Amino acid sequence: xxxxxxxxxxxxxxxxxxxxxxxxxxxxxxxxxxxxxxxxxxxxxxxxxxxxxxxxxxxxxxxxxxxxxxxxxxxxxxxxxxxxxxxxxxxxxxxxxxxxxxxxxxxxxxxxxxxxxxxxxxxxxxxxxxxxxxxxxxxxxxxxxxxxxxxxxxxxxxxxxxxxxxxxxxxxxxxxxxxxxxxxxxxxxxxxxxxxxxxxxxxxxxxxxxxxxxxxxxxxxxxxxxxxxxxxxxxxxxxxxxxxxxxxxxxxxxxxxxxxxxxxxxxxxxxxxxxxxxxxxxxxxxxxxxxxxxxxxxxxxxxxxxxxxxxxxxxxxxxxxxxxxxxxxxxxxxxxxxxxxxxxxxxxxxxxxxxxxxxxxxxxxxxxxxxxxxxxxxxxxxxxxxxxxxxxxxxxxxxxxxxxxxxxxxxxxxxxxxxxxxxxxxxxxxxxxxxxxxxxxxxxxxxxxxxxxxxxxxxxxxxxxxxxxxxxxxxxxxxxxxxxxxxxxxxxxxxxxxxxxxxxxxxxxxxxxxxxxxxxxxxxxxxxxxxxxxxxxxxxxxxxxxxxxxxxxxxxxxxxxxxxxxxxxxxxxxxxxxxxxxxxxxxxxxxxxxxxxxxxxxxxxxxxxxxxxxxxxxxxxxxxxxxxxxxxxxxxxxxxxxxxxxxxxxxxxxxxxxxxxxxxxxxxxxxxxxxxxxxxxxxxxxxxxxxxxxxxxxxxxxxxxxxxxxxxxxxxxxxxxxxxxxxxxxxxxxxxxxxxxxxxxxxxxxxxxxxxxxxxxxxxxxxxxxxxxxxxxxxxxxxxxxxxxxxxxxxxxxxxxxxxxxxxxxxxxxxxxxxxxxxxxxxxxxxxxxxxxxxxxxxxxxxxxxxxxxxxxxxxxxxxxxxxxxxxxxxxxxxxxxxxxxxxxxxxxxxxxxxxxxxxxxxxxxxxxxxxxxxxxxxxxxxxxxxxxxxxxxxxxxxxxxxxxxxxxxxxxxx
Numbered sequence: 001x002x003x004x005x006x007x008x009x010x011x012x013x014x015x016x017x018x019x020x021x022x023x024x025x026x027x028x029x030x031x032x033x034x035x036x037x038x039x040x041x042x043x044x045x046x047x048x049x050x051x052x053x054x055x056x057x058x059x060x061x062x063x064x065x066x067x068x069x070x071x072x073x074x075x076x077x078x079x080x081x082x083x084x085x086x087x088x089x090x091x092x093x094x095x096x097x098x099x100x101x102x103x104x105x106x107x108x109x110x111x112x113x114x115x116x117x118x119x120x121x122x123x124x125x126x127x128x129x130x131x132x133x134x135x136x137x138x139x140x141x142x143x144x145x146x147x148x149x150x151x152x153x154x155x156x157x158x159x160x161x162x163x164x165x166x167x168x169x170x171x172x173x174x175x176x177x178x179x180x181x182x183x184x185x186x187x188x189x190x191x192x193x194x195x196x197x198x199x200x201x202x203x204x205x206x207x208x209x210x211x212x213x214x215x216x217x218x219x220x221x222x223x224x225x226x227x228x229x230x231x232x233x234x235x236x237x238x239x240x241x242x243x244x245x246x247x248x249x250x251x252x253x254x255x256x257x258x259x260x261x262x263x264x265x266x267x268x269x270x271x272x273x274x275x276x277x278x279x280x281x282x283x284x285x286x287x288x289x290x291x292x293x294x295x296x297x298x299x300x301x302x303x304x305x306x307x308x309x310x311x312x313x314x315x316x317x318x319x320x321x322x323x324x325x326x327x328x329x330x331x332x333x334x335x336x337x338x339x340x341x342x343x344x345x346x347x348x349x350x351x352x353x354x355x356x357x358x359x360x361x362x363x364x365x366x367x368x369x370x371x372x373x374x375x376x377x378x379x380x381x382x383x384x385x386x387x388x389x390x391x392x393x394x395x396x397x398x399x400x401x402x403x404x405x406x407x408x409x410x411x412x413x414x415x416x417x418x419x420x421x422x423x424x425x426x427x428x429x430x431x432x433x434x435x436x437x438x439x440x441x442x443x444x445x446x447x448x449x450x451x452x453x454x455x456x457x458x459x460x461x462x463x464x465x466x467x468x469x470x471x472x473x474x475x476x477x478x479x480x481x482x483x484x485x486x487x488x489x490x491x492x493x494x495x496x497x498x499x500x501x502x503x504x505x506x507x508x509x510x511x512x513x514x515x516x517x518x519x520x521x522x523x524x525x526x527x528x529x530x531x532x533x534x535x536x537x538x539x540x541x542x543x544x545x546x547x548x549x550x551x552x553x554x555x556x557x558x559x560x561x562x563x564x565x566x567x568x569x570x571x572x573x574x575x576x577x578x579x580x581x582x583x584x585x586x587x588x589x590x591x592x593x594x595x596x597x598x599x600x601x602x603x604x605x606x607x608x609x610x611x612x613x614x615x616x617x618x619x620x621x622x623x624x625x626x627x628x629x630x631x632x633x634x635x636x637x638x639x640x641x642x643x644x645x646x647x648x649x650x651x652x653x654x655x656x657x658x659x660x661x662x663x664x665x666x667x668x669x670x671x672x673x674x675x676x677x678x679x680x681x682x683x684x685x686x687x688x689x690x691x692x693x694x695x696x697x698x699x700x701x702x703x704x705x706x707x708x709x710x711x712x713x714x715x716x717x718x719x720x721x722x723x724x725x726x727x728x729x730x731x732x733x734x735x736x737x738x739x740x741x742x743x744x745x746x747x748x749x750x751x752x753x754x755x756x757x758x759x760x761x762x763x764x765x766x767x768x769x770x771x772x773x774x775x776x777x778x779x780x781x782x783x784x785x786x787x788x789x790x791x792x793x794x795x796x797x798x799x800x801x802x803x804x805x806x807x808x809x810x811x812x813x814x815x816x817x818x819x820x821x822x823x824x825x826x827x828x829x830x831x832x833x834x835x836x837x838x839x840x841x842x843x844x845x846x847x848x849x850x851x852x853x854x855x856x857x858x859x860x861x862x863x864x865x866x867x868x869x870x871x872x873x874x875x876x877x878x879x880x881x882x883x884x885x886x887x888x889x890x891x892x893x894x895x896x897x898x899x900x901x902x903x904x905x906x907x908x909x910x911x912x913x914x915x916x917x918x919x920x921x922x923x924x925x926x927x928x929x930x931x932x933x934x935x936x937x938x939x940x941x942x943x944x945x946x947x948x949x950x951x952x953x954x955x956x957x958x959x
Contacts (some may be wrong), residue, residue, distance in 0.1 A: 004820070018323065026700075101898075112350045114274055114348075114354060128789040132158065134153050135151060159179060160179060163177060176192075189266045189267060201230070203378055204236065204366040215361050220384075220602075228836035233370070234250060244519065246259070252329060254331070256368075257276075262274035270568045271339075271357050273362055277325055281293060281763050282326075284334075286655075287658075288502055292764075301346075302315040309641045315572055317626045318628065333375060334379055337357075339355075356568070376661055376745060380476075384632065384663070385632070387633055387634065390871045391731075393621050394734050395422065395424025396728075396872065397427060397699075400429065400701075400702075401429035401702045406428075409426060420721065422724040422840065426463055432446045433507075437472050450535055460842035461842060462538035464621065467543070468544040471510055472507040478875070495587070502553050527615060528540070542623070543625050546625070547626075563594045564577065584597070602630065602720055604626075613873060632666075642675070644674075646783055660750060661750075666748075671699070671706040675701050685721075685819075694749055704811055732834065732865055733833060754770070774832065778790035779823075780822070796857070800824035826852065828854050829856045829862065830852075846906070849909045850912070851886065853888050868885075884904070893955070910947070913943075921941065924957070925957050928953055
C-alpha cells in the first residue's frame with residue numbers, strides 16, 4: 001500500500017513499499033539539511049584577474065552585506081540542486097551542503113557540474129551568465145573540449161519546476177509541475193503533468209507530458225497496467241520546490257534515480273532530465289561503437305539513426321535509449337526512455353546521466369531486476385519479446401558485394417559444397433539488380449538467378465537478397481511498377497509543401513516509402529509478392545534504412561524552419577538532422593520525419609516481416625541495418641559496414657552483447673570484415689569467433705579479394721571448416737537458447753557479468769562471452785599470437801573438447817590457442833545437447849544427439865532441449881513443439897518430456913558424456929539395463945550406442 005505524508009511545506013514524500021515512518025537512511029549525505037537560498041541569486045564567475053580599484057571591492061562587500069541581511073529576513077523555500085554524494089569512495093565526493101552565495105558555484109565539484117551550455121561552441125562568460133548559470137574556467141590555457149568538464153553549469157538556484165498539486169490515482173500518483181520563470185530555450189512549457197505508475201512490483205513508469213497540448217509519442221505497443229503493484233521493490237520520493245524525483249531500491253536503500261541533481265527542462269524542442277547513478281558501471285545505449293562497459297568520463301552518446309561506418313563517438317544505424325546499471329552489491333536495474341527524437345545521452349563521472357532530446361515527451365521506465373538478466377526480461381516485457389527465427393537462420397550465411405553475376409554466385413556455393421564447408425544461406429548485394437532498381441534483376445549478368453535459387457532449395461539451402469528503401473523516380477512512365485504504383489497510391493514521403501520528396505541513392509534520384517502508412521505496407525507486400533514469383537527468395541535484407549540519402553535532405557534542399565534547425569541540435573554526424581537523410585520537416589502519415597526518423601528501420605522491418613509471412617506462410621527472416629526498441633519482434637541485425645581490422649574483431653563482441661541486451665538476439669558482424677582486405681590469419685580467427693555469433697554471415701565489399709573459406713590455403717580452409725562444423729554441432733543448444741529468448745526474454749549471447757554479478761572483475765570483460773549461461777567462448781583477437789588469456793570466474797570449468805577440468809578461484813588463465821583452435825569451456829552444472837554436424841542444418845538436424853553433462857562437486861547438472869519443425873509460425877503458441885529437461889544428481893541422469901510432439905520421435909540420443917565423474921564406475925545402466933561405457937583419467941565417463949528416443953523418458957545411472 002502506498003503511503004503519503006507531507007514532510008514540510010517544501011518537500012513531498014511518498015513510498016512504493018516502505019511505511020510512512022521510514023527509518024533514517026544510513027548515509028547522511030542523501031538527506032542534506034535544507035539551506036534557504038536568495039530569492040534571486042546572481043551568477044558567479046571564477047575568472048582570474050586583479051582587483052585594482054578598492055572602490056570596486058567596497059561595492060562588492062556592500063552588495064554581499066545587503067544580500068545577507070535580505071536573506072536573514074526573507075528565507076527562500078527553494079531546495080538547492082545539490083549533487084548527491086557518489087556511490088563509491090573512489091568517486092569525487094560532493095560537499096554536505098553548498099554555500100548560499102555566488103561563491104557556491106566554485107564549490108560544486110567538477111564531476112557534479114551539469115552543462116548549462118551544451119551547444120557545441122566555446123562558451124564565454126557573457127554567454128553563460130546570460131543564461132543565469134555559473135561560469136568557472138577549468139583550465140584557462142585551453143578551451144573546454146566537447147566532452148570535458150563544463151565551464152558553464154547550472155547554479156544551485158537555477159529556475160525550474162515545483163510541485164503545484166499532487167493526487168493519488170489508481171496506479172500511483174499524478175502531479176502538476178509549474179515553473180514561475182522561463183528558461184533560455186524558446187516555447188518553454190510552464191505547466192507539465194507528471195504521472196507516476198506503479199505498474200508491476202519490478203517496473204515503475206514515469207511520464208511527463210504537456211497537459212495543454214498533445215505531443216508526439218512513440219507508436220509502439222506497450223503494456224497497459226490497470227492496477228497498482230501490490231509489493232513494489234522500489235520506494236519513490238519527491239521534493240516539492242524545486243521538483244525532484246528519487247527512486248530507491250527498498251531492500252538496500254540504494255538510490256537508483258535522483259533527478260534533483262540538475263534542473264528539469266520541458267520546452268517544445270528541448271527536454272532534459274538528469275539523474276545520479278549508483279555506480280560507474282553502465283551498459284546499453286546503442287547503437288555506438290564502444291566498449292561494452294561505457295566510459296563515464298564526460299562521454300556524450302548521440303542517438304539519431306545514421307548511415308555511417310562504425311567509428312567511435314558517432315551516432316550509428318540504430319537508436320536504443322535503454323541502459324542497464326550495476327549497483328553496489330551486485331544488483332542491477334535498468335532505465336528506458338521511450339523517445340524517438342534526436343537526443344544526446346551525457347555520462348559524467350559523478351557518476352550521473354543526462355537525457356537531452358529535441359521533441360516528444362519524457363516517458364521513462366525503471367526496471368528493478370534485481371539481477372541483470374531479469375532487467376533485460378522486464379525491459380522486453382515493455383517493448384516486446386523477439387521472434388523465433390526459422391532454423392536455417394542459425395546456419396552459416398555467405399555474401400559479397402561484387403559477385404557481379406548469378407553464375408559467380410552459384411560457383412561460390414558449389415565450391416563450398418566441394419570442400420564440405422557448411423552453408424545454409426547464399427545472399428546477393430545490390431549488384432543483382434538491374435541498374436540498382438529494387439524488385440528487379442540484371443537481365444544479362446543475373447539471368448540464371450532463378451535457376452540458382454532452385455538449386456539451393458534442392459540442396460536444403462536458402463536465398464536472401466538485399467532491398468533498399470529508395471525507389472527510383474526517373475524511369476520512363478509505365479516502365480517501373482514500384483514507383484508508378486507507389487505514386488498512384490500516395491505511399492511516398494512528401495516534402496513540407498506536400499510534393500513527393502526526392503533524394504538520391506544507388507539508382508539515382510529516388511522517392512522514399514512512408515512505412516508509417518498502412519497502405520505502404522500493402523504496396524510493399526505486393527512488390528515482394530511480384531518479385532517472389534520470379535525469384536523465390538526465402539528472406540530479405542533491408543539496408544540503407546536510416547533512411548540513407550546521398551543528399552542532405554532532398555534534391556530541392558530543405559526549408560529554413562525550427563524542425564530543420566532546432567534551438568538545440570544533438571551531436572549528430574554531419575551537424576544537422578538532415579545530413580545524409582531526408583528533411584526533418586518531411587511529411588509522413590503518422591507525423592513529421594523529425595519525430596519518425598529513427599523509427600524508419602523498425603517500420604520497414606515490420607512491413608517486411610508481415611509480407612513474408614503472407615507470401616511464404618512460414619517464419620519470416622529479415623535482417624535490418626537500422627533498429628529501434630521492439631525491432632526483435634520483426635528482424636535481426638548485422639553490425640554494419642565494419643573493416644577487416646583486428647580492432648573490429650574485438651568490437652563485434654561489444655555490439656553483439658549490447659544488441660542481445662536490447663532484445664535483438666539474432667545479431668552478428670560481417671565475418672572477416674566488410675571493407676578492406678583481410679588476411680588468412682584474421683579470417684580464420686574471425687570465422688572461429690563468428691561461429692559463435694547468433695547470426696553468422698561472411699560478407700565483404702566490392703573490389704576486394706574474395707574472403708569466403710574456399711579462398712584460402714588448405715590449412716586456413718580446414719580451420720574455418722572445423723569452426724563452422726563446431727557451430728553446426730551446437731545447433732540444438734543454439735536453437736533452444738533462441739526459444740528461451742522468444743518465450744522468456746533471455747539473451748542468447750551474454751556477458752560474464754550476467755551470470756557473475758557479484759564478481760566485479762567481470763564487469764568490464766568484453767573479449768569473452770557466454771552462449772546462454774554455460775558455454776564460455778575465449779577467442780583470439782590479436783595478430784600473431786598462439787595463446788589467449790581468459791578470465792574464469794570462481795567455480796569449475798570444463799574444456800569443451802576434452803572434458804579437462806579447470807578449478808578457478810576467480811582468475812586469469814593463459815590458454816594455448818594455435819591457429820586452428822578456439823577455446824571453449826563449459827560451466828559446471830550444465831547439460832547441453834550436440835549433434836553430428838553436416839553441411840546444412842536441414843541434414844544436421846536429423847542426426848543423432850550427444851549429451852554432455854558437466855558435474856558440480858556435488859555431482860549435479862541440469863539442462864533442456866526445445867524442438868519443433870523449425871519453420872512453422874508460432875509453434876510454441878500453438879503447442880506444436882517438444883520440450884525435454886535433463887537432470888543429474890547422485891549418479892543418476894533422468895530425462896523428462898514436459899511437452900510432447902511428433903517432432904521428438906525423430907530425435908535419437910546416441911551418446912552421453914559426464915564430465916567430472918570423480919571415481920570410475922563399476923557398472924552403468926540405462927533404464928535398469930547394463931550397458932558398456934568408457935572412463936578416462938580426466939574423469940570423463942561416456943556411454944555410447946544408446947539408441948534412445950527422446951519422446952520417451954529415460955534414466956542413466958552409474959555406481
